[in-house]
Amino acid sequence: MTLSGLTVLEAGEFVAAPYCGRLLADLGARVIKLEPPGGDISRRYGPFPGGAPDPEKSGLFTFLNTGKESVVADFADPASREQVQALAARADVWLTGHPRRGLAEQGLDWDALSRANSRLVYCALSTFGWSGPYRDRQGGGLHASALAGVTWAIGQPGRPPLQLPLAQADFQGGVNAACAILVALYSRRRNGAGQFIDVALAEVLANYAGIGSTLYLYHGLQWRRDGQRASGSMGPYPLGIFPCKDGLVVLIARTPRDWDRFLKAMGSPAWAANPRYRDQVAMGRDYPDEVDALVRELLKDYNREELFRMAREQGFPLAPLRTIRDSLEDTQFAHRGFFETVELPGIGPVKLPRLPFQFSSVKPRPLAAPPRLGQHTAAALRRLSNPG
Amino acid sequence: MLPLQGLRVLDLGWVWAGPMAACYLADLGAEVIKLEHTERLDNSRLRGAPIIDGKKFSIPGKSIELGPYYHSSNRHKLSARLNLKHPRGAELFRALTAKSDIVLENFTPGTLEDLGLDYPALSRVKPDLVMISLSTAGQTGPISDLRGYAPVISAYSGMESLVGYEGEPPTGMLNFGLNDASSGVHALFAMLAALLHRDATGQGQYIDLSQMEVGAAPLAEAMLEYQFNGTIMQSIGNSHRLHCPHGVFPCAGEDRWVALSVENDPHWQALRTALGDPEWARDESYRAAAGRLAARSRLEAELARWTAARSRETAVEQLVAAGVPATPVLSMEEQFEDPHFAARQIRQKTVHPLLGEEMLYRLPWQMSATSISIRGSAPQLGEHDDYVYGEILGLDAETIRGLQQEKIIY
Numbered sequence: 001m002t003l004s005g006l007t008v009l010e011a012g013e014f015v016a017a018p019y020c021g022r023l024l025a026d027l028g029a030r031v032i033k034l035e036p037p038g039g040d041i042s043r044r045y046g047p048f049p050g051g052a053p054d055p056e057k058s059g060l061f062t063f064l065n066t067g068k069e070s071v072v073a074d075f076a077d078p079a080s081r082e083q084v085q086a087l088a089a090r091a092d093v094w095l096t097g098h099p100r101r102g103l104a105e106q107g108l109d110w111d112a113l114s115r116a117n118s119r120l121v122y123c124a125l126s127t128f129g130w131s132g133p134y135r136d137r138q139g140g141g142l143h144a145s146a147l148a149g150v151t152w153a154i155g156q157p158g159r160p161p162l163q164l165p166l167a168q169a170d171f172q173g174g175v176n177a178a179c180a181i182l183v184a185l186y187s188r189r190r191n192g193a194g195q196f197i198d199v200a201l202a203e204v205l206a207n208y209a210g211i212g213s214t215l216y217l218y219h220g221l222q223w224r225r226d227g228q229r230a231s232g233s234m235g236p237y238p239l240g241i242f243p244c245k246d247g248l249v250v251l252i253a254r255t256p257r258d259w260d261r262f263l264k265a266m267g268s269p270a271w272a273a274n275p276r277y278r279d280q281v282a283m284g285r286d287y288p289d290e291v292d293a294l295v296r297e298l299l300k301d302y303n304r305e306e307l308f309r310m311a312r313e314q315g316f317p318l319a320p321l322r323t324i325r326d327s328l329e330d331t332q333f334a335h336r337g338f339f340e341t342v343e344l345p346g347i348g349p350v351k352l353p354r355l356p357f358q359f360s361s362v363k364p365r366p367l368a369a370p371p372r373l374g375q376h377t378a379a380a381l382r383r384l385s386n387p388g
Numbered sequence: 389m390l391p392l393q394g395l396r397v398l399d400l401g402w403v404w405a406g407p408m409a410a411c412y413l414a415d416l417g418a419e420v421i422k423l424e425h426t427e428r429l430d431n432s433r434l435r436g437a438p439i440i441d442g443k444k445f446s447i448p449g450k451s452i453e454l455g456p457y458y459h460s461s462n463r464h465k466l467s468a469r470l471n472l473k474h475p476r477g478a479e480l481f482r483a484l485t486a487k488s489d490i491v492l493e494n495f496t497p498g499t500l501e502d503l504g505l506d507y508p509a510l511s512r513v514k515p516d517l518v519m520i521s522l523s524t525a526g527q528t529g530p531i532s533d534l535r536g537y538a539p540v541i542s543a544y545s546g547m548e549s550l551v552g553y554e555g556e557p558p559t560g561m562l563n564f565g566l567n568d569a570s571s572g573v574h575a576l577f578a579m580l581a582a583l584l585h586r587d588a589t590g591q592g593q594y595i596d597l598s599q600m601e602v603g604a605a606p607l608a609e610a611m612l613e614y615q616f617n618g619t620i621m622q623s624i625g626n627s628h629r630l631h632c633p634h635g636v637f638p639c640a641g642e643d644r645w646v647a648l649s650v651e652n653d654p655h656w657q658a659l660r661t662a663l664g665d666p667e668w669a670r671d672e673s674y675r676a677a678a679g680r681l682a683a684r685s686r687l688e689a690e691l692a693r694w695t696a697a698r699s700r701e702t703a704v705e706q707l708v709a710a711g712v713p714a715t716p717v718l719s720m721e722e723q724f725e726d727p728h729f730a731a732r733q734i735r736q737k738t739v740h741p742l743l744g745e746e747m748l749y750r751l752p753w754q755m756s757a758t759s760i761s762i763r764g765s766a767p768q769l770g771e772h773d774d775y776v777y778g779e780i781l782g783l784d785a786e787t788i789r790g791l792q793q794e795k796i797i798y
Contacts, residue, residue, distance in 0.1 A: 002581045002582070002584060002585040003581065003584065019606075023577060027581050045630065046613075046629075047609065047612055047613035047616055047617065048616065049616040049617065050616070050617065051617065059608070059609060059612025059613060059615075059616060060608070060609045060612070062612065063608035063609070063612065064608075110756075128728065129728075129732055129754065130754075131731065131732060131754065132727075132728045132729075132731040132732045133727055133728045133731060134728040137708060137713070137715075138651075138655075138711070138712075138713040139647075139649065139713035139714070139715055140649065140651065140713070142626070142628075142634065142635075142636075142647050142649050142713075142715075143647050143649070143713055143714070143715040145647075146636070146645075146647035146715045146716065146717040146718065147715045147716070147718055147723070147726065147728075147729075148718070148723060149718050149719060149720045149722070149723040150564060151636065151645075151647065151717050152717055152718060152719050152720070153563040153564065153720075154551060154559075154561070154562065154563060155553075155559060156553075156559060159553070160625075160626060160635070160636045160637075160638070160645060161636055161645060161717055162551060162552070162553070162559070162625060162626060162636070163626050163636070163647070164551075164562075164566070165547070165550035165551055165623065165624075166550060166606065166607060166609050166610060166621075167606075167609075168566065168606060171570075171605075171606040172566075172569075172570060172573070175570065175573050175574055175577060176573055176752060176753060177753075178577050179412075179573060179576045179577050179580060179753075180753040180755060182577065182580035182581060182584065183391050183416060183580065183755070183758060184755065184757075184758065185584065186391045186392070186580065186583065186584065187391040187757065187758055189587070190389070190391075193757065195755060195756045195757035195758065196755070196756035196757075197753060197754070197755050197756070198753070198754040198755075199752070199753050199754075200732070200752070202728075202729075203729070203732060203734050203752040204752045206723055206729055206734055206749075206752070207569075207734060207749045207751075207752040208564055208565070208566065208569040208570075209564045209720070209723070210720070210723065210724075210734075210735065210749050211408075211457070211460045211461070211569070211749055212563070212564030212565045212569070213564070213720045214436050214455070214456040214457040214460055215435055215436055215457050215565075216436075220439065220444070223563075223719065223720040224719075225563070226561075226563075227559060227561070228559060228560055228561055229561060230539070230561060230563050231563055239539070240561065241539075241543070241548070241558070241559075241560045241561055243557075248543075248557065248558065249543070250539050250540050250543040250548070250560075252537050252539060252540060312531065312533070312534065315535070317535055317536055317537060317540050318540070319534075319536060319540040319541075319543045319544040320543065320544065321543040321548050321549055321558060321560070322543065322544055322545070322546050322549060323546060323549050323620050324546045324549065324550075324607060324610040324611055324613075324614050324620055324621055325614055325620050326546065327544075327545060327546035327604055327607065327611070328611050328614060328615070331529075331530055331531075332525050332526070332529045332530055332531045332532075332600070333600075333601070333604065335528065335529035335530060336526050336528060336529050336598065336601070338598070338601050338604070347616070350612060350615045350616075351611070351615065352608065352612075353601070353604060353605040353607075353608050353611070354605075355578075355605075356574055356597060356598055356599075356601030356602040356604070356605050357520075357574065357575070357578045357595050357596060357597035357598070357601070358526075358595070358596045359578070359582065359593055359594070359595055360507070360593055360594035360595075360596075361591055361592075361593055361594075362582075362585060362593065
């Protein structure tokens with residue numbers, strides 16, 4: 001497999017470092033997860049069957065840690081720490097989400113580990129990064145999203161701005177770290193040397209939002225929250241979320257062609273010819289509420305799937321706003337085998353998302369139940385005293 | 389030396405995710421040739437003009453070169469024109485593929501097949517080719533022909549159903565193309581893995597990326613909740629399933645907010661200290677998360693009273709000093725000015741020949757031994773026609789002019 005032969009030590013909890021480790025594990029890397037004695041905090045996070053906490057049954061932990069080994073290590077204990085250093089001396093990648101200062105005190109920072117292993121790629125994932133004025137601040141995805149300018153532009157005007165749902169900041173940190181690690185490995189083949197990588201969730205989101213915000217400049221629009229529309233409708237209208245008979249749909253009819261196709265599909269209402277509803281920039285800038293009322297009136301008699309079918313037949317961008325259940329039951333995902341069924345001990349079969357891309361000549365590692373806490377501790381220590 | 393130096397990439401990407409993924413390869417040193425047809429330009433060229441000194445900056449006839457959005461996702465590339473719909477254009481593309489390492493595209497599935505330029509055809513001229521297609525829903529399946537922008541994709545994947553205020557229908561709207569950005573980075577990961585595989589085995593690769601799957605994978609937590617317990621997760625605003633208080637609180641002034649979280653019991657003690665240990669906070673049951681969650685609305689109301697009496701800066705300063713995770717909620721203008729981001733140089737200055745100085749976001753990583761700095765801006769349309777068709781393909785100047793007149797290099 002693509003990354004087979006690669007050993008990754010993952011010393012990081014919750015989502016960011018584990019998602020990075022999962023991407024690497026899926027492509028064949030051996031990922032040894034170093035868990036604190038109480039286990040990764042995501043083991044306590046759930047969701048749990050029947051809502052009953054059990055560190056071996058957390059849904060979030062399961063998704064993020066399939067394909068890995070679990071080794072318990074207590075960084076506060078000198079003997080355990082020495083074992084970790086010995087593992088790091090032979091690893092290709094050290095991936096951590098732990099705070100900078102603690103790792104330095106424990107002899108697990110870049111300086112210490114790279115002295116013993118000059119080929120090591122050391123990747124630090126954190127909310128704010130390991131340099132700059134906020135480097136030692138605490139916080140997670142809520143804070144990354146707030147600082148990045150992302151939160152500012154989600155929600156209703158006049159009401160509190162909204163965070164991203166379900167640790168999305170952490171997922172983005174994880175995939176960026178995975179890329180940076182592969183770049184460092186690519187470089188290492190030339191000169192044999194590892195390097196230090198610092199990925200900050202706040203910086204990743206600031207980059208995404210900053211680039212996205214340039215879309216607004218042409219129309220002189222502010223980057224702000226605007227309810228169910230993009231900020232200031234992002235220029236031509238409509239672009240937004242609208243109610244229909246049985247839920248919500250997203251409609252993007254910003255070009256005259258898409259707008260015409262939509263109106264035709266809706267039976268060409270009499271107002272459609274009025275010049276007031278031909279100037280799509282003015283519609284977005286000056287009277288979007290008025291346009292919304294007309295669009296809502298058109299949509300109210302159709303359900304989501306009818307509208308989706310019409311949109312696909314007549315070629316305008318509209319999609320149902322789907323719930324999580326819709327997504328799990330979706331025929332497109334099923335057709336592509338996006339969900340892999342995994343038998344979880346004591347739970348039964350569940351569907352887990354696999355990588356969001358397929359390779360023509362490499363099969364990713366089949367998904368399996370995640371490791372039990374410390375399942376591989378003894379074997380890892382045996383290998384240390386018995387190399388080869 | 390940059391890590392991907394020596395690799396050549398043909399970039400047919402034309403809306404955010406595609407061009408952005410190719411842009412990262414260029415940042416990392418690959419020679420990325422952006423191929424566009426004059427009558428079907430990269431969408432990002434048509435979206436945005438720079439605002440300089442509060443005014444739109446324009447140069448007649450050059451609007452497609454000036455957009456900051458175009459520059460953001462096309463820096464460090466070369467630009468050549470090509471009409472793939474003409475048989476001779478398709479032939480030129482195959483000839484270029486033979487001399488390249490990667491082909492990237494994000495057309496509607498089937499488009500390249502119709503032109504005889506799909507992976508089976510291209511891998512015949514370049515057997516170890518790495519090719520990636522980024523599409524809305526993937527190359528296969530009942531809705532593989534779906535045309536979608538990021539909001540359509542994040543609605544379909546289920547993401548938007550979780551964006552909103554607690555107890556209300558979803559508000560949406562993810563304003564910043566999260567799904568595009570995430571697709572671009574996932575594509576980069578897949579391409580780098582394929583390159584490592586090619587170097588180890590000599591084997592090329594076709595990568596079929598579904599942007600809808602990119603959006604759905606990070607929703608696994610909610611998918612497992614449904615499978616375990618039959619509960620369909622809904623939006624919960626700024627609150628948190630396990631932590632309390634947690635959210636965005638109003639500060640003095642208009643539209644000023646602080647993001648604040650108590651993620652463990654020591655944070656709660658720190659918050660009490662920051663607040664001056666008021667009477668309401670001394671309730672013993674609040675020492676543990678379960679007690680705080682049970683009294684969430686009271687705690688959040690008290691906290692909002694405290695934050696509303698302070699400027700955002702004072703609130704953040706007092707909370708951080710006491711050891712409570714807290715951050716201001718920044719607008720985009722404030723993000724540009726933030727001292728932490730400035731110290732980490734997340735945006736860097738470069739010079740565009742028509743525009744002058746501009747700031748572009750660099751790859752959001754800090755690497756000790758690999759330079760990923762911004763080295764220049766984006767190319768103008770067809771700027772490298774002569775290099776691409778003359779030097780790479782060896783066509784003489786007269787042939788190139790002829791192809792330009794016939795609107796094949798166009």
